[in-house]
Amino acid sequence: MPKFRKKPVEIEAHQWHRNGDHPDDGPADREGAVVRYFRRPEAEYEGTKTHELCGRTWHEHGWIDTLEGGHTVCPGDWIITGVQGEHYPCKPDIFEATYEPVR
Secondary structure (H helix, E strand, O other): OOOOOOOOOOOEEEEOOOOOOOOOOOOOOOOOOOEEEOOOOOHHHOOOOEOOOOOOEHHHOEEEEEOOEEEEEOOOOEEEEOOOOOEEEEOHHHHHHHOOOOO
């Protein structure tokens, strides 16, 4: 089977913990332009219920529109700006295994 190596590319990324953490989002007391408030009408996503993946309440999460649709943003996720200016979340362990600081 053929193997491929990912091309080295520099990215911009910001770790997100709460509203207002991304520099393009503005103040924390308003919905961000990049990471929006997490909104789902289903009872399982009620704000005080816990997300099984990260153990935080749904109220602490964000939502990001991506080229593939949208994704939940957990506190601690990295928000990556892609090569076409798109944004997407990345879990901290994947981010650490994939990226290193540019010196």
